[in-house]
Amino acid sequence: MPNARTLVEKVWAEHVVVPETAAAPAVLYIDLHLIHEVTTPQAFALLRERGLPVRRPDLTLATMDHSTPTTPVTSLRDIDVVSESAANQIRQMVRNCRDFGIDLLGFGSEQRGIVHVIGPELGASQPGKTIVCGDSHTSTHGAFGALAFGIGTTEVGHVLATQCLLQREPRSLAVNVSGHLPAGVTAKDLILAIIREIGVDGGTGHVIEYRGEAVRALDMEARMTICNMSIEAGARAGLIGPDDTTIEYLAGRPRVPQGVAWDAAVSRWRGLRSDEDAEFDRSVAIDASQLQPMVTFGTNPGMVVGIDEPVPDLSDASFRKALEYMQVTPGKPMSENPVDVVFVGSCTNGRLSDLQQAADILRGRTIADGVRMLVVPGSQQVKQRAEELGLHRIFTGAGAEWRESGCSMCLGMNGDTVASGQLSVSTSNRNFEGRQGIGARTVLASPATAAASAVMGRVADPRGLK
Amino acid sequence: MDALISLQSRTVVLPTRDIDTDQIIPARFLTTTSREGLGDALFHDLRYDQDGAVRAEFPLNDPATRDCEILVAGNNFGCGSSREHAPWALVDYGFRAVISTEFADIFRNNALKNGLLPIVVDADTHDWLIAHPGAELGINVEASSLELPDGRIIEYPIDAFARYCLTRGIDQLGYLQQQSAAVATFEETRSWKP
Numbered sequence: 074m075p076n077a078r079t080l081v082e083k084v085w086a087e088h089v090v091v092p093e094t095a096a097a098p099a100v101l102y103i104d105l106h107l108i109h110e111v112t113t114p115q116a117f118a119l120l121r122e123r124g125l126p127v128r129r130p131d132l133t134l135a136t137m138d139h140s141t142p143t144t145p146v147t148s149l150r151d152i153d154v155v156s157e158s159a160a161n162q163i164r165q166m167v168r169n170c171r172d173f174g175i176d177l178l179g180f181g182s183e184q185r186g187i188v189h190v191i192g193p194e195l196g197a198s199q200p201g202k203t204i205v206c207g208d209s210h211t212s213t214h215g216a217f218g219a220l221a222f223g224i225g226t227t228e229v230g231h232v233l234a235t236q237c238l239l240q241r242e243p244r245s246l247a248v249n250v251s252g253h254l255p256a257g258v259t260a261k262d263l264i265l266a267i268i269r270e271i272g273v274d275g276g277t278g279h280v281i282e283y284r285g286e287a288v289r290a291l292d293m294e295a296r297m298t299i300c301n302m303s304i305e306a307g308a309r310a311g312l313i314g315p316d317d318t319t320i321e322y323l324a325g326r327p328r329v330p331q332g333v334a335w336d337a338a339v340s341r342w343r344g345l346r347s348d349e350d351a352e353f354d355r356s357v358a359i360d361a362s363q364l365q366p367m368v369t370f371g372t373n374p375g376m377v378v379g380i381d382e383p384v385p386d387l388s389d390a391s392f393r394k395a396l397e398y399m400q401v402t403p404g405k406p407m408s409e410n411p412v413d414v415v416f417v418g419s420c421t422n423g424r425l426s427d428l429q430q431a432a433d434i435l436r437g438r439t440i441a442d443g444v445r446m447l448v449v450p451g452s453q454q455v456k457q458r459a460e461e462l463g464l465h466r467i468f469t470g471a472g473a474e475w476r477e478s479g480c481s482m483c484l485g486m487n488g489d490t491v492a493s494g495q496l497s498v499s500t501s502n503r504n505f506e507g508r509q510g511i512g513a514r515t516v517l518a519s520p521a522t523a524a525a526s527a528v529m530g531r532v533a534d535p536r537g538l539k
Numbered sequence: 540m541d542a543l544i545s546l547q548s549r550t551v552v553l554p555t556r557d558i559d560t561d562q563i564i565p566a567r568f569l570t571t572t573s574r575e576g577l578g579d580a581l582f583h584d585l586r587y588d589q590d591g592a593v594r595a596e597f598p599l600n601d602p603a604t605r606d607c608e609i610l611v612a613g614n615n616f617g618c619g620s621s622r623e624h625a626p627w628a629l630v631d632y633g634f635r636a637v638i639s640t641e642f643a644d645i646f647r648n649n650a651l652k653n654g655l656l657p658i659v660v661d662a663d664t665h666d667w668l669i670a671h672p673g674a675e676l677g678i679n680v681e682a683s684s685l686e687l688p689d690g691r692i693i694e695y696p697i698d699a700f701a702r703y704c705l706t707r708g709i710d711q712l713g714y715l716q717q718q719s720a721a722v723a724t725f726e727e728t729r730s731w732k733p
Binding site: 102111304307309511 | 554555556557559561562565566567569570571572573574584589613614615618619620621622623641642643644645648649652653698699700703710711712714715716718719721722725726729730731733
């Protein structure tokens with residue numbers, strides 16, 4: 074078929090307002106603009122300076138998640154923010170949304186949460202849409218077959234003012250995952266294995282399409298975990314073609330089309346897949362059935378080993394520097410390392426099924442002496458649902474802290490930090506030096522591995538605790 | 540943004556590869572609502588230890604590098620978050636160009652919108668630059684070329700539109716606003732509405 078196209082090419086073509094030429098990038102229309110308090114103040118300031126309105130406030134959805142406290146808050150007045158500048162940023166967000174007519178899911182809203190958790194939860198993230206946000210983990214929404222990518226603050230201003238971006242068409246990378254994930258091995262383990270395979274810069278300039286039977290078998294929350302970390306392989310975005318799983322997840326959510334419009338949308342979504350003969354610029358194959366629980370050992374998300382495998386040994390200076398920072402010994406497995414802190418949460422693993430995974434390990438157990446464990450739901454709705462299921466009692470009963478929603482210890486900008494030198498097993502997405510706090514040592518893992526590590530007091534294989 | 544037409548400067552070298560945006564500017568500095576004054580936060584935890592003392596061994600802390608406008612970094616510079624605070628901090632500190640073998644996509648886009656030129660060079664040139672900190676380089680932005688101290692001229696790739704905007708100090712919002720009629724037509728005529 075000569076005109077066979079990939080899913081990305083189809084979504085791209087549907088949103089081109091002005092085609093790209095050698096002299097200028099394409100003008101690409103954006104269907105959904107998600108905004109939060111950290112990467113927008115300077116963009117709104119520019120709009121004010123130039124007297125510009127927001128072109129489509131109805132296609133813009135705002136929340137507050139990055140610098141917000143995860144201790145209980147009932148009103149803006151009694152909010153205990155980490156610093157005056159963070160409090161000012163939050164106040165500016167409230168004012169900007171009010172002045173520009175943007176729907177803000179702020180404090181007091183039961184729909185507040187991490188921007189990449191609430192978009193899907195509300196049904197705003199839909200197949201075939203272009204979705205952007207001033208946050209690199211916008212790739213999460215690709216789980217729905219949307220073209221979703223992170224942008225900088227200048228581009229946030231472009232979208233607010235014009236609902237468009239200047240973009241060159243991306244290249245395509247197919248990640249074909251065959252087989253089935255073994256018991257006790259999760260989507261997080263799969264994406265860590267994929268990043269190890271591709272490398273942290275292997276996806277640069279590309280959009281990844283995750284394909285194959287192992288991907289098809291994943292539920293939507295697991296697919297979001299996969300797409301979320303596309304950026305950690307350097308990719309501009311990652312997506313998965315919509316199918317019955319996608320449509321069942323979206324049905325009945327508040328922001329999906331209603332009535333006959335729903336039927337029309339579903340029939341359009343069913344056509345959204347890469348044609349059988351579509352050619353990708355590159356492709357990578359992974360066999361899911363060979364995987365085990367995966368953990369990081371270094372200071373980027375491509376430095377990954379299986380829980381049983383020894384940490385590799387390379388002479389490269391950057392590699393040596395990473396191991397030295399992590400105080401990790403080459404040739405030994407990560408399971409020898411004692412744990413100080415465990416964090417379950419983030420836009421990668423802060424959804425209900427992630428909390429259930431952790432709770433399944435913790436049920437009837439307690440966390441090891443000296444370990445601090447923080448469980449931070451991805452949204453207020455996730456929190457409410459978890460409490461209805463009694464998960465919070467399992468966490469607090471095991472000795473963990475149960476918090477309000479937010480980005481929290483993933484990047485530690487709200488005061489939830491890991492102390493210098495401490496080792497943290499975290500379900501988040503980045504193990505960069507200092508990411509969770511100055512001098513903090515981060516080991517990325519699945520919620521099951523994180524919970525098992527909390528129980529054992531060292532990096533631990535959850536399969537031993539089932 | 541200030542136009543960048545040419546640049547003549549010595550280099551400062553950070554040989555580590557995969558320098559991420561959390562190294563360039565740690566998240567705790569992102570509570571600002573301004574674009575200005577972030578130079579002090581640049582590479583903060585590499586420049587200072589946990590007590591705030593200067594780490595003398597870090598290249599930016601060598602007083603001889605203070606007026607260098609060109610940063611040479613290890614492979615894959617700027618990976619990680621979308622924070623535009625990274626190029627804001629680099630520019631505020633005084634850098635106008637960064638040279639590596641590869642840049643993360645979002646960082647490259649952000650840099651170009653702030654008058655900071657990301658230059659991709661081949662591995663051999665990169666190896667030479669890493670091994671020769673303080674080398675005096677000339678950059679001709681209009682010609683997309685880099686002149687090494689031995690007189691060798693190396694062309695580097697750059698998007699034509701980005702170069703046009705960079706050399707004239709044009710911000711791209713004005714260009715996008717000129718497309719508003721096409722955007723309105725697109726909104727009216729597309730086959731489905733978001």
